[in-house]
Amino acid sequence: MASERHMPVPVCLVENRPAEGLVVRQEALRVLSEVTQPVVVAGIAGLYRTGKSYLMNRLAGQRRGFSLGASVQSHTKGIWLWCVPHPRRPGHTLVLLDTEGLGDVQKGDSRNDTWIFVLTVLLSSTLIYNSKGIIDQHTMEQLHYVVTLSEKIKLKAAPKKSADELDDSEKFALFFPNFVWAVRDFTLDLEVNGEEISEDEYLENALKLKAGSGPETQHHNELRECLRQFFPCRKCFVFDQPATRRQLAHLEELQDEELSPEFLQQVEKFCSHIWENSPPKTTLDGHIVTGTSLGKLAEIYVEAIRSGAVPCVESVMLALAEIENRAAVKEAVTLYQGLMKEQAKLPTETMQELLELHTRCEQKALDQFMERAFKDGIWSFQAELIWQVEAVKVRFCQDNEQASRAKCEAALRDLSQAVERRVSAGAYSVSGGYELFRRDQQALVEKYQELPGKGVMAGAVLQEFLQSRKTLAKAILDTDCALTAKDRELRFEQDQCERAEWEREVQRMKEAEDKQKKQSQLHSRGEHTLRLRKKLEDCSERQLEVYRRIIGYRSEEESMLLQDGFHERAIRQRTVIHTLQEECHSTTSRILHWVQVLVPVVLGLAFVVLRLL
Template sequence: MASEIHMPNPVCLIENRDRKLVVHQEALQLLSGIHQPVVVVAIVGLYRTGKSYLMNKLAGKNSGFPLGSTVQANTKGIWMWCVPYPGRPDQTLVLLDTEGLGDVEKGDSRNDSWIFALAVLLSSTLVYNSIGTIDQHAMDQLHYVTELTERIKSKSSPTENSGALEDSAEYVRFFPTFIWAVRDFSLQLELNGQPCTDDEYLENALKLKKGHSREDQVFNLPRECIRLFFPTRKCFIFDRPTNRKNLHRLEEMEESELEAEFVEQAIQFCRHVYKTSKPKTIPGGHVVNGRLLANLVETYVGTIRSGGVPCMENAVLALAQMENSAAVLEATGRYVELMDQKLKLPTETLQELLGIHAKCEDEALQVFMARAFKDDQQQFQAELMRALAQKKEAYCCQNELESSKRCKALLKRLSKELENRINNAIYSRPGGYQDYCNDLKTVRERYHQESGKGVMAEAEVEQFFKDQEAVGRAILQSDEALTEKEKEAEDARARAEAAEREKEIQRKQQAELEQKLEDQKRSHEASIQHLKEKLEKDRKKLLEEQNKMLESKLREEKALLEAGFLKHAAQLKEEIHQLRKENEDIRKPSWLSRVLEVASVTLPLVLPGLIGKAVGGVTRLIKHL
């Protein structure tokens, strides 16, 4: 829970050591302990531009991330601070302060590009911090955005002949929202002599230049990348916080000592971030918690260290494998925990146990569905259902065992006097057989009067009577009060009764088997229903992703048409058409029914141990489904 987060200070998440990125395991452990959705705000920009000050303000502190007071870059690598999210008790705010870009002492632009790429990959809101104005010099310094497609892959197998900008829709699926923070702004905020807003200032700076020269292409490329990769963007203009000679003591200064305009701008900046930032998600709309974020960090840094390029598709598949396996274990554990809480063995009937199992299974499925994602072939859901079926069968066996123990102990106690009489040959006299039958009947009556015997009550008493058959037959044959004809008649009657009791036991066993089969049918249908509900949610998330891409393409198409870039606009129009067609396919009922059709075959139907016992019953059940 957010209230349980105790991070008084930031910790290093990714250290930049000798131009190599190293993940700190202690930071990963802190992250992994956060089970809530995380909202990740990362800040990037040139060194000595005051990035850490804004991050401290977002944390609600004056200090924490080191501000530094010299021309040397202070933050090395990426530092992390996890704090409770203001106004959102069910979420955690993860702040990432990155190493300043363009550090002359480091002199490694490739290393800077990886820091920038990691900030993009890990965040849900990205803040780019710069000094002065948004001019061509500022755009040139933001060349890292033009290198993103060299540092990040959306798919393991990109579309043939696709370029960086053509694939921008795929990047929009998982790229963060973008905030440009312009610090120490000293100009009048005007356009063509008229006052303008911060956002209008940014959009004007992102306008493209007509022309096909090399100079025009260099001018347009960073602007095109920002427009396409970050369709949701915002700008904040900041005045200088104080005079130059006091900047070194910014951490120590009270707000009353700072420029009023700057203080208000910082407050508005924080309010916007708190209000608009969303939990980190991965393609498919799956919300990321601390544990998943830790796995992403390890995956991306591991890929970079090995000389590869982080691929979102591969990272999601790797995460899905880990999470889905863990989801099976968590759901199975929850099922066992609930069964042990609610199930008191032995139960009086099998139906009682199956009723408890159904409720526990339903909650286990909810646990699984809440954590699992991209289980496209229902491989892990099928694994869970098999595991739960095996656990249920084990509980059934344990239930029968406990019942048998209790019934045998009860029969032993009730038949103690009967056994003593048999051992002392009390029934070995004329008329002894009738006395034996009466005593045996008394045992049965007293047995049925006892409660809490469980599901094996009938089977155990019948087994007891079956064990007595040989003794009864011997007493019958030795009873001199009966004629041979009467003995034959009595023996025939006893055998008939035993046969009838055996048939009754078989009927009950068949009824229990049918109950189990019926429960498996219910379990199968419940599993399909849970899957259907999850697919409906996934479809909604997918459509939200698609619409997000569509809206960004439509806005860009409109801007290109207004600017006279007809060729670019025509290309976007084709992409927009394709996106709309995909949306129509996703909305069709067949999109859902195809998955459910596969799932109805993939998800297990027959309980372990039932095959061979009731092949005909199972066959009829499958035909019914």
Template sequence: MAAETPVSEPMCLIENSQEKGLVIHQEALRVLSEITQPVVVVAIAGLYRTGKSYLMNRLARERRGFSLGSSVQSQTKGIWMWCLLHPCQPGHTLVLLDTEGLGDVEKGDTQNDMWIFVLAVLLSSTLIYNSKGTIDQQAMEQLHYVLKLTELVKLKAAPQSSEDELKDSDKFILFFPTFVWAVRDFTLQLRRNGQPISEDQYLENALKLKAGTSPEIQRYNQLRECIRQFFPGRKCFVFCPPANWREMDRLQELQDDEIDAEFQKQVEKFCCHIWETSPVKTVPGGHIITGILLGKLAETYVEAIRSGAVPCVESAVLALAEAQNTAAVTEAVALYQALMAQRVRMPTETLEELLELHSQCEKEMLELFMARAFEDDISTFQLQLLHQVEENKGKFLKDNEQASREKCEAALRHLSQGMERQIRAGVYRAPGGYQLFRKDHKELLKRYRELPGKGVKADAVLLEFLQGRKKLVENILTTDLSLTQEEKKMKSAQEQNEIDELKKKVQRKEEAAKKQKLQNLSRSWDEYTKCLRKKLHLSSEIQLEENQKMIRLKTEEEEALRREGFDEKAKHMQMVKEKLEEEGKSKMNKILKGAELIISVLATAFSVIRFLRI
């Protein structure tokens, strides 16, 4: 499958040009549409000419790939994508996103810089920020794009209705990526107050707040607060210079023995961390993003930016839900058709056999649909699924009946060949012909009934066969001079009784079949309801887990602020946490009530379908 043979080289995902602005490349969307595996999306951002592409090539386990510039000009324009088999997670695709360097003086477009950074944040599951030198105030100032995230990203489509409601930014941690700061050409010793410290401690020390209320201190703290609140999952790596500065222009061409050994160790540690810990890309609701959905996500965000709107996560998730649920219906129906075609051997001996196979295939199909579908508007798509499966089931039932009919008709033609020759020769029109005809007729019926595998139309086809011979029997009776008129009348009545009994049997079978079909439809509904209820309850559990995760992270930040002596900020964080708890309880009640309402609406729709089937 295409999902197992990702792109072998980088390609442009989102082009950034002065003439057109941000434009998504259709070829990149096509490639992503063929990746049905979950994706781990690692994006890198940072100032231009800081070696971002080199790190990304190493994450791809290649020396070349993303373009490395050797001049003061930025090489990467827009966002470039490289899809690879994940080195540590089988069945997953690693998507590397190399973004245009920020702060390019030749470009002179800070607005596009911000959108590139926003897209890197929204599309990735791990964001690497690449800088040079040290994490000082200047390095922090270069990451000022974080301050704009509250203005350039919306969580909810509807405007907030109350000042008491939590701000969108309070919930950014729900869908923002893990954050890795890569410090290049780091030449200091990792020590503080004479004691060795880790790279992570170095970053956390740089993110500590200052006491005071002056505008300078407020600006100093504001960026650090945003990083701490938006990216609670943080990691830091420092890298010594890789080679002599004269060799930096041809870094990708250098052999291992020409690159600093310590730098190689640092890069290896960095790559292993990214490979082993970067999470699968998800969106709120715990939905796992595949290559197909990543393309749709990118398309939705770029369209919003091009239209002058602010990218909205809720709107993007709804767009994903529609695309995913539509695809889930198509995929589920295709699975049902394939399973039925594989398992059903027509004609089945009984209707029960076919309906049992249908139920088995439908159950597997439902499991696939529920695993793929988003819960957003799931009832609409489940009804579509029910309609399509019922149509397919009806076709299988019809085809099964036709296969049975054809087999039975062929069997009767074959078994009656001898009698047909006798009829054409006039054997049965002589005295005693009726008795001979009845003897041959009983033998034909005996052989027909003993024939296996006739299917569900065996009696109906036999009834048609007997009714078709009714005039023939009357003619044979009339011409048989060995029988009296009274005997002929009695024999004629016997013939009619035989047909009437078979007709009653066929009618009973048709009524039983109708009842079985309705029972099967009811069983299908029970299965649909059970799966839907399970899906919606699982969704509520996931949202509860997300809420608890946010509360846990807010608690950790509250404790950190108290340790640092910022009691007022800690109180605010406690207030945010309490609102999250209240919101979580309210949302759970709404979800559970909504689930029962959806099932009630579906029950009404099912009743209509059931009525139409009667």
């Protein structure tokens, strides 16, 4: 069952060590490994000493947590993590990432500033950029890290196949987080030409491009174009100064009554937006990320950065899928094994009873596997799941037969004690002894058959028992002086016929059980095929929804560019939209091919292999 993590205080996720660079902290990974719920990740970035930590504490519903500090010195180093129950999304965990302040002059070496910003972008589902004062050219230049994203992140490992193919950066919007700009200590009136405007309109006005082609204009437009292209889902909040300058040094200790009412309203509005509109963190193909997989993502990205490579999202997703899918198989098999052990009362009366239990437990294991596993290559791990579950099922069938055999043999030993005593006493070595022996043995069989809970080996063990008495019965028959040679021969043939009928009955039971096993496998194959088909269809729909959303944003951007007179940029935007539409169609066709053709074939082969083993 998915679990959430209650953390009293934040912990460091990525430490920025002067001599070693960025290092993932194992304590934080242990924390995330316990969060098996989907996560909504809100990360914040901005210049040092701009009040980022205060906003994150409010998002956590706390006054204290992330260190605020009370001087011009930056307190937060690296990236800090705080997991709290999501206040608006049941079954989700809100993960808050507070980052080291950018541009700290006392740091000496600011080379990791860019990588901290890159990591925050890659790990977040909502990126909050925190600044002070107003949004002007100076403020924009402080956000220059956005311009370097195209150099610091690769979407695909393979190079472009043709000049018509989009650059990686033109598809960043497919997996980049929502963008929220928080402007602190805002002092202007929100109006243009005497008309009131919204906070979002204030941001969009600040992101307007300038006409012209000179160096100054290009410099002005570069960052704005990146922000518009990389983060099409944008939001802005402005905040009044919360208290007097003297009080700001102890902001976390102030009660709400001591803070500016306007500031409190703005904070409440900001928090509500983040809680209600920040989506769960997803991978490139739309798979929802849990705390466990978020920790893996952080590890893989940091390792790539430490190795000197540019993080490649596609490669990271493949590596994550390999880890997660193997873990999904292991967890599902463990769940199946645990459920069978808990619910199977061996021996079961019939094979059908055990197979029905197997079907229920396998379904739950399959549900858990499908919830965690992802990527197109899921089928190979599903085949592994099928084989491992089948191996566990076979062991349960063997244990079931052994438990049944032990119970049946013990029952026959108890029931045959009286007959054994009569044999030892010579009670059957008399005239008419064979008929007496037959009646006693028939009574034994009837009592045995009336016993409940013997299990699936009841007939086979009885057959073996009767076969083991064949020599004894023949000896008693031969010594019965009341019978003529012809009578003895006739009785012997009757006994042979009865044993043959028992053998045929046991064979019929075995064939019926084999048929039940095959039907169970056919049902299992059908369930696996349906679930894989649905998983791939859901994956396709999530990918298409992302494409449709980004295409919608791009169309709005095209309209804005046309409206502002940037016709060449609008034409380029139309080309990008057309390419995204083609990719969307190609993705749909590929997934449909998997669903309609390859899924039944692949899983069919898996079950064929099982029957051959």
